[in-house]
Amino acid sequence: MILRTEGLTKIFELRPGKRVTAVDDLTFSVDEGEIFGFVGPNGAGKTTTIKMLMGLIFPTRGRAFIFDAPIPSEASKARIGYLPENPSYHEFLTGLGALRFFATLAGVPRRDRKKRCEELLGMVGLDGAADRQLRKYSKGMQQRLGIAQALVGDPAFVVLDEPMSGLDPIGRKEMRDIILELKRRGKTVFFSTHILPDVEALCDRVGVILGGELRDVGRIGDLLSPRVRSVELTAVAPGVAREALARGRLLTAEGDRLTVAFDDEGAADAAVRALVMASGRVVGLTRHRETLEDFFVRRLDETRVPDRGDGAQQKAG
Numbered sequence: 001m002i003l004r005t006e007g008l009t010k011i012f013e014l015r016p017g018k019r020v021t022a023v024d025d026l027t028f029s030v031d032e033g034e035i036f037g038f039v040g041p042n043g044a045g046k047t048t049t050i051k052m053l054m055g056l057i058f059p060t061r062g063r064a065f066i067f068d069a070p071i072p073s074e075a076s077k078a079r080i081g082y083l084p085e086n087p088s089y090h091e092f093l094t095g096l097g098a099l100r101f102f103a104t105l106a107g108v109p110r111r112d113r114k115k116r117c118e119e120l121l122g123m124v125g126l127d128g129a130a131d132r133q134l135r136k137y138s139k140g141m142q143q144r145l146g147i148a149q150a151l152v153g154d155p156a157f158v159v160l161d162e163p164m165s166g167l168d169p170i171g172r173k174e175m176r177d178i179i180l181e182l183k184r185r186g187k188t189v190f191f192s193t194h195i196l197p198d199v200e201a202l203c204d205r206v207g208v209i210l211g212g213e214l215r216d217v218g219r220i221g222d223l224l225s226p227r228v229r230s231v232e233l234t235a236v237a238p239g240v241a242r243e244a245l246a247r248g249r250l251l252t253a254e255g256d257r258l259t260v261a262f263d264d265e266g267a268a269d270a271a272v273r274a275l276v277m278a279s280g281r282v283v284g285l286t287r288h289r290e291t292l293e294d295f296f297v298r299r300l301d302e303t304r305v306p307d308r309g310d311g312a313q314q315k316a317g
């Protein structure tokens, strides 16, 4: 096990008598070699959790262990690469200069530094901007430098707070490839996000945090409902064959070509049979299962209590 938390809690005191439970009794673990997605909406408590794990702020209650050492541990930190939520670096350094500085801090031997930094700048697509000052970097370029910075010490455990933030579609794809490559090299990756397609594409397991509470942990396939939610049938249905589709909801109609949705598989199958009997033709049949986005919305709806306002603030305030 790379990471384990036990009842990790953070309460911020905004002013006397007004408190926010940002993270509430979090217990979960991350196994060696897995990609773990930490998913939750804005203000859910992701960054607060990560900051506690990195030793930047202290838990109000609870404990956490990284590489079996209680946090914060200098020995563990030497094996962790961390991308903060809003990285900002010394703006008069060049990209290469900044990365060499971080390589020095991370204890990369002097003889390896230049090669390691150049390789990483290539990996994050900054090789053309290595000699440009960071104040002239765009937001996405700064984010890319942050990723290179997180990896410069060849860490065994990589913690990324919103790695896709500020990246364009190509940058996001590259970031996904980098994360998968890290896994191939045997690293463990823990990253926070609210970009659900990235989670579905990358993660072995996810933890869902809502209002400071960990609501679900597990493999995506186990969390999503296996039930078919709807079936979409596109058919060429001339004249009488149209009746066969009458039990569904008409989505589109272009001449003889109709797309109809059914709420269960049985109804869709019966429609297909009737359609064929009436000399119609099936063009496409798509079964819709729950996506991570559906799951997320469902869990949010289940959590939402009328007239309570912000969940985090209410609990302690």
Ligand SMILES: Nc1ncnc2c1ncn2[C@@H]1O[C@H](COP(=O)(O)OP(=O)(O)OP(=O)(O)O)[C@@H](O)[C@H]1O
Residues within 6 Å of the ligand: 012, 013, 014, 020, 021, 022, 040, 041, 042, 043, 044, 045, 046, 047, 048, 049, 085, 194, 312
């Ligand atoms: N230093 C602080 N003082 C007071 N409250 C804080 C502090 N930091 C965070 N909070 C509160 O804790 C809660 C969780 O914030 P956090 O930054 O952890 O959320 P997040 O999940 O990272 O959200 P986002 O997706 O927007 O980055 C919020 O209600 C926030 O206002």
Ligand SMILES: [Mg+2]
Residues within 6 Å of the ligand: 046, 047, 048, 085, 161
């Ligand atoms: Mg955050």
